[in-house]
Amino acid sequence: MAGKRLKTAYDFTWRNMEVGNIVTEAGNASLRRTGDWRTDRPILDKEKCNKCGLCWLYCPDGAVELLEDGYYEPDLYYCKGCGICADVCKREAIIMIQEEEI
């Protein structure tokens, strides 16, 4: 999706919407900054993390990325702050902090 401009509702009038509001361009959700409604942010403590990857496996939005150093990190552009990663982490290496406290 790189290089594509994110279309918003204001690119459409009732005249140029697709029949049945079908989105013919698949996968364009990756263009959308779904992380902006997050209230809690996951914070990783690398001291506790043993790189098991459970957070990556369980993230329902695929928002956890594998870094070059082997650690996993939430991509805050997409992370909605659900807290599943923190919940499944056996070593309690992820804690959820309210955005306004950061």
Add this chain to the structure above:
Amino acid sequence: MSRRVALEGSHAVAEAVRMANVDVIASYPITPQTHIPERLAEMVANGELDAEYIPVESEHSAMSACVGAAAVGARAFNTTSGQGLELMHEVLYVASSMRYPTVMAICNRGLSAPLSVWADHSDAMAVRDTGWIQVFCQNNQEVFDMTLWAFRVGEDPRVLFPVMVYLDGFTLSHVIEPVNLPQQEEVDRFLPKLQYRFALNPDNPMTHGAFGPPDIYTEAKIAQEVAFRKSKEVLLQGWKEFGDIFGRYYYPVELYKAENAKTLLVLQGSLSETAKLVVDKRRESGEPVGLIYLRLWRPFPLHEFRQAVKDVDTLIIFDRCISFGGPGGPVCSEIRSALYDMERRPKVVGFVGGLGGRDVSVGDFEHVIDRGREVAKKGSEEIFETVGVRGEVVGIRG
């Protein structure tokens, strides 16, 4: 050449669905519609129809399965009655708003309570605004013809809306009448293969049913409304093409002995055939009485209706449904509203009758005409008139 066979309305539907060569049938049996899925299941089991019959656990699932089938470009058919139509209500909006051209036959039935399985239009009126194209049938030939037509027009790329075909429960669904069945070759000429260009396919992924936040929902709804109203042109063209192939021509607003009529009865469904007998009698005695058969219910044929009534003094509108606490029966209220902007408009008198399968006889329609004309002249305190009710009806007031 067509062949003339004796068919009950349910089997006329099944024959049309077979000849339309549907891909998927998903339906839950309910009286009085039961013979339709029963016959279709038999056709599939016997190999007379190469379709997938999905035995669903409810009407909600039946409609959902048809939505899914339509999404992959399959020709899908569903059928129900009364309570079943109510149960699938939310999915009806999904089908029309996502523009899936599925077809459903509805054997009209009164709604509980008290529990009724008999003919009444309450079920149809409750789904009036769901965005489906809706037509009412008078007899079993129309039942066959409208079912075929429904696939043809609904699937037209300029339309892409689902279609409901209404036939009165028992009065049509279980009554055997002669029906002309066409040759398969004629049907194939009228009804080409469905080519839905947004069919879901892993090779060409796309999103159906995305959510619509407040900044786009209104645009989506206006687009749907304009497309729905515009579809009327194609519906009329579909009837013209139907007539050219099969020899029977249909119109959204059908006039019966309406020439120079001063009083017109307005009906939907099979009761019109009884009312026509009374119109015949009145015409024979020189009374200027005629009838309007309102076949196309949605999109409402506003222009055609206004044209049909522009020189008439009195319209007597017969509703087979009550709109509880409303300004009249559902058909009557709509027609009153439709005529309001005309410079010269007829008096409108509403009747409610034939509820829950109550017979409306020739004698009842004699009363409807006489009393209707009296109310048109003198007025009445009641918002609508009734026919065939035991006990004097008072208290239907605003």
